[in-house]
Amino acid sequence: MPNLFQRISQAPTNPHAPPALPTFDVADLYRGPVASAEPSAPLAAPLDEKLRQAYFWIINNAIISPHYDIEYNEGPNSSFVFGDSKTRVNLPSGQSYSSFILMPLLNFAARRRCLLIGGPGRGKTASSVLMGVLAGYSLKQVRQAMIHGQPQMTISDLIGNPLPADLVHAQTMDDIRIAWRQWLGMRVKIVDEYNRIPTRTQSALLTVMGDNYAELLNHVYECPDAAWYLTANYEGGGGTYQVIEALRDRIDIVVMALHFNTRFLNDLLVRIESDTRPEEVVPAQIIFSEAEQSRMLKEILRVALPHALRRRLEFFASQFEFCEPAADQIEYKTKDTAKAAGQDVRQLFAQDTGKDRLKDLGNQTQNGFSVRTLMTLMVFAKALAYFRGNAEVELEDLRQITPFVLHEKMTMDVDAPFFESAGNAVFRSDRIGWIRRLFDLACAEYDRLNLDKDDPVAELEKEFARGLEGVSAHEARARLTKIERVLGEWSKGRKLYGNMFDDILKIKYLHQRYTNYLRWLEWKG
Amino acid sequence: MEGLVSGAFAEFLETHRAELNAQFAQAKQMRPNLDPDAFKDVLRATVAPIVAAVAQRAPDATRTTALALYAIALDLLGQDFIGATARAPVIAQGWRELLPEISHHLASAPRAVIGAVTNALYNLAQTPGARPHEWLATMRALAPVTNAPTAFLRAGQIAAWRAGLAYFRVGALDLCKQVEPAIARVALGIPATNALDLATILARVAADPWLNPAAMPEKPGQARALKIVARVGAFRGLGGLFQTPPRVATAGAHFVVQDGTAQWLLVADCFGATFHRVEKIATAKRVEPFALDARGKIARDKVSQTFPELADHASAAANSTTLAVTSELSFAVSLIALVEN
Numbered sequence: 047m048p049n050l051f052q053r054i055s056q057a058p059t060n061p062h063a064p065p066a067l068p069t070f071d072v073a074d075l076y077r078g079p080v081a082s083a084e085p086s087a088p089l090a091a092p093l094d095e096k097l098r099q100a101y102f103w104i105i106n107n108a109i110i111s112p113h114y115d116i117e118y119n120e121g122p123n124s125s126f127v128f129g130d131s132k133t134r135v136n137l138p139s140g141q142s143y144s145s146f147i148l149m150p151l152l153n154f155a156a157r158r159r160c161l162l163i164g165g166p167g168r169g170k171t172a173s174s175v176l177m178g179v180l181a182g183y184s185l186k187q188v189r190q191a192m193i194h195g196q197p198q199m200t201i202s203d204l205i206g207n208p209l210p211a212d213l214v215h216a217q218t219m220d221d222i223r224i225a226w227r228q229w230l231g232m233r234v235k236i237v238d239e240y241n242r243i244p245t246r247t248q249s250a251l252l253t254v255m256g257d258n259y260a261e262l263l264n265h266v267y268e269c270p271d272a273a274w275y276l277t278a279n280y281e282g283g284g285g286t287y288q289v290i291e292a293l294r295d296r297i298d299i300v301v302m303a304l305h306f307n308t309r310f311l312n313d314l315l316v317r318i319e320s321d322t323r324p325e326e327v328v329p330a331q332i333i334f335s336e337a338e339q340s341r342m343l344k345e346i347l348r349v350a351l352p353h354a355l356r357r358r359l360e361f362f363a364s365q366f367e368f369c370e371p372a373a374d375q376i377e378y379k380t381k382d383t384a385k386a387a388g389q390d391v392r393q394l395f396a397q398d399t400g401k402d403r404l405k406d407l408g409n410q411t412q413n414g415f416s417v418r419t420l421m422t423l424m425v426f427a428k429a430l431a432y433f434r435g436n437a438e439v440e441l442e443d444l445r446q447i448t449p450f451v452l453h454e455k456m457t458m459d460v461d462a463p464f465f466e467s468a469g470n471a472v473f474r475s476d477r478i479g480w481i482r483r484l485f486d487l488a489c490a491e492y493d494r495l496n497l498d499k500d501d502p503v504a505e506l507e508k509e510f511a512r513g514l515e516g517v518s519a520h521e522a523r524a525r526l527t528k529i530e531r532v533l534g535e536w537s538k539g540r541k542l543y544g545n546m547f548d549d550i551l552k553i554k555y556l557h558q559r560y561t562n563y564l565r566w567l568e569w570k571g
Numbered sequence: 572m573e574g575l576v577s578g579a580f581a582e583f584l585e586t587h588r589a590e591l592n593a594q595f596a597q598a599k600q601m602r603p604n605l606d607p608d609a610f611k612d613v614l615r616a617t618v619a620p621i622v623a624a625v626a627q628r629a630p631d632a633t634r635t636t637a638l639a640l641y642a643i644a645l646d647l648l649g650q651d652f653i654g655a656t657a658r659a660p661v662i663a664q665g666w667r668e669l670l671p672e673i674s675h676h677l678a679s680a681p682r683a684v685i686g687a688v689t690n691a692l693y694n695l696a697q698t699p700g701a702r703p704h705e706w707l708a709t710m711r712a713l714a715p716v717t718n719a720p721t722a723f724l725r726a727g728q729i730a731a732w733r734a735g736l737a738y739f740r741v742g743a744l745d746l747c748k749q750v751e752p753a754i755a756r757v758a759l760g761i762p763a764t765n766a767l768d769l770a771t772i773l774a775r776v777a778a779d780p781w782l783n784p785a786a787m788p789e790k791p792g793q794a795r796a797l798k799i800v801a802r803v804g805a806f807r808g809l810g811g812l813f814q815t816p817p818r819v820a821t822a823g824a825h826f827v828v829q830d831g832t833a834q835w836l837l838v839a840d841c842f843g844a845t846f847h848r849v850e851k852i853a854t855a856k857r858v859e860p861f862a863l864d865a866r867g868k869i870a871r872d873k874v875s876q877t878f879p880e881l882a883d884h885a886s887a888a889a890n891s892t893t894l895a896v897t898s899e900l901s902f903a904v905s906l907i908a909l910v911e912n
Contacts, residue, residue: 067823067825070739070742072743075691075731075736076724077694078691079650079689080685320599320600322599327593
């Protein structure tokens with residue numbers, strides 16, 4: 047029997063390369079503190095990397111915004127609770143961002159419309175100007191092209207004037223030439239203090255924002271796709287004029303200027319003493335050409351929104367339109383119906399007894415989402431995922447971006463029972479926190495209903511998506527029966543909540559499609 | 572600024588004012604201590620004459636040269652390599668004395684040449700015992716005989732070896748065979764009166780590290796003697812490396828010196844000696860082809876000599892050309908070789 051205690055490991059037991067004498071290269075003479083070669087044009091960094099470089103340059107050098115309110119975690123993170131109101135302070139374990147810098151940048155990438163709100167002197171205009179410089183315009187161009195809202199602003203001030211000589215001599219409208227304002231042709235458009243623009247001029251602005259053209263005396267100027275930045279001191283009422291709802295509705299994302307943290311006063315002092323304006327020293331490496339901006343948008347749109355995530359978004363969005371007392375016909379049971387009839391949605395909800403008004407998320411808002419809003423939400427979710435270097439959107443991306451997109455889209459019912467519950471009164475003023483809480487509650491309900499695994503509508507959708515080619519009349523009838531069975535089960539004593547509303551209408555849609563198909567089969571013989 | 576400089580540089584500053592100011596502002600953001608007045612002094616006293624020289628020789632290259640000079644000067648000032656508190660004053664001296672004389676090379680490849688010259692001066696200044704001023708003088712001599720920056724810079728590597736970077740010996744000797752003979756002769760400091768062909772000179776220099784090509788007789792002398800050709804190393808407290816009197820050994824053809832706390836590779840020849848930190852190198856203590864006794868008598872090839880200061884030596888080691896000896900009473904390593912009388 048081999049003696050196990052006599053076995054010795056084979057040498058070497060910890061192999062190392064033998065130490066070698068250094069070798070010397072005469073070329074080392076010319077290596078040192080100075081890079082000898084002309085910095086060769088760096089390999090074009092991927093555009094998402096360039097976007098991140100822009101973010102970090104801005105946050106390190108330009109706008110002092112040392113906030114990390116867009117929190118991401120990789121693994122466990124620490125959390126602390128302060129004070130009587132149980133204020134939670136999270137220390138994120140993943141790379142996190144400042145919304146005040148990130149959202150305008152995402153807007154730049156997605157070429158949408160961003161509203162920056164906050165008190166005077168908080169960096170709203172400075173941030174917008176930086177976006178203009180990032181697009182490759184000189185500082186002079188950006189400043190001169192900026193629209194400054196003021197109560198006497200006319201449409202001509204906004205979009206241009208006919209040439210006076212042409213007005214005098216023209217025989218037809220076509221003979222009149224228009225001196226269009228420079229800003230119309232720019233890929234970054236800045237409107238400072240948009241709520242000081244008179245209502246009539248707001249309508250002209252709406253045409254440019256909404257339809258991307260300006261029109262004057264039958265002449266049309268087609269504007270290029272652009273990223274818009276509008277600023278306002280306080281959206282809730284601080285402007286000179288009420289902003290028309292259609293214009294407000296065109297805004298895609300709203301970001302609040304965060305307060306200045308006084309522990310960073312030294313950074314301001316350095317700025318003053320060096321007499322440096324960051325917008326004057328933006329590095330060339332983070333400036334995007336027009337082609338790069340266009341390519342970046344295409345890349346953003348290609349970021350995938352996984353099916354499972356899309357379902358959660360559907361579930362969340364479905365919570366808010368439904369208003370059971372608003373109508374008799376199911377399709378009309380919406381808040382929109384009630385508002386169109388001049389009804390107060392809150393009063394209607396108050397009449398809606400039997401439902402858990404705390405559980406019913408739709409109870410907290412006076413409106414639902416428009417198609418435009420949903421599309422914007424998906425685009426910005428993709429933009430955020432793209433910024434983070436991912437090929438598909440994650441749940442946290444959706445969770446983080448949703449409050450900023452829906453900030454002005456969701457009208458809060460401040461009297462809803464939710465806000466009376468312990469700890470929820472704070473959400474009357476914290477809209478971002480409120481929308482995020484709504485999203486979390488919707489996700490929790492989604493999980494409780496186990497909709498990832500148990501979703502009858504999804505099964506029916508999948509079946510239908512395979513197409514009707516080759517489906518026999520017998521099969522079509524079987525599917526109709528299946529649909530009716532699902533509706534039959536649902537109708538047994540269940541309360542009707544928002545998510546069921548859209549599911550029921552989807553089922554009705556599928557039923558109608560199969561019904562029409564059956565009729566066609568029968569007609570064909 | 573434009574009132575203090577004139578000519579091509581003033582025009583350049585005026586034309587590129589916004590861009591240059593932006594560069595300065597950006598540099599100041601990264602280095603808040605950057606002094607605008609100090610930078611103005613550098614531009615006026617150092618950069619402007621270089622630009623003037625280039626403008627005279629190759630006006631088309633003025634802009635690119637000035638841009639490179641501005642950017643590099645800004646970087647160097649920010650790192651305190653130039654300016655009133657310069658860590659390596661020889662860099663500014665090199666800019667003032669050498670760069671205007673190589674305006675033709677600057678015009679061809681401004682950034683490459685400026686960067687290379689600056690880095691070479693920095694490396695020479697950092698190496699104990701190296702002679703950056705000697706290198707500058709050689710480079711000024713090379714300026715008129717080199718037509719292209721590549722040739723100039725390659726010759727500069729040979730000149731750096733001569734200026735005390737002994738560890739470049741092998742590479743420099745290789746370069747001597749690659750560059751034009753006229754350039755190699757200037758780089759090696761071979762007098763114009765020496766009629767020996769370069770190949771012969773190089774062969775003899777390669778065989779004898781203590782043979783200086785600048786002082787080489789045309790015919791090898793018959794009489795040779797053992798001499799202490801160099802004493803290298805010193806006490807750490809006096810700016811040297813060694814905490815205790817060192818010991819020397821060989822590792823192949825090289826010398827390894829250690830003081831009990833660390834080990835260094837010693838590379839030495841007629842141009843200088845350099846020490847390079849190594850670790851755990853296996854060494855041997857052989858003195859062949861030399862012989863050495865306790866009285867300090869050294870012998871080789873039937874030539875002997877007594878060096879009383881090397882009596883009771885602490886350690887000795889030799890390669891094929893040189894004997895290294897240390898003593899308990901000294902922090903230096905004595906190098907002995909058989910040289911021509």
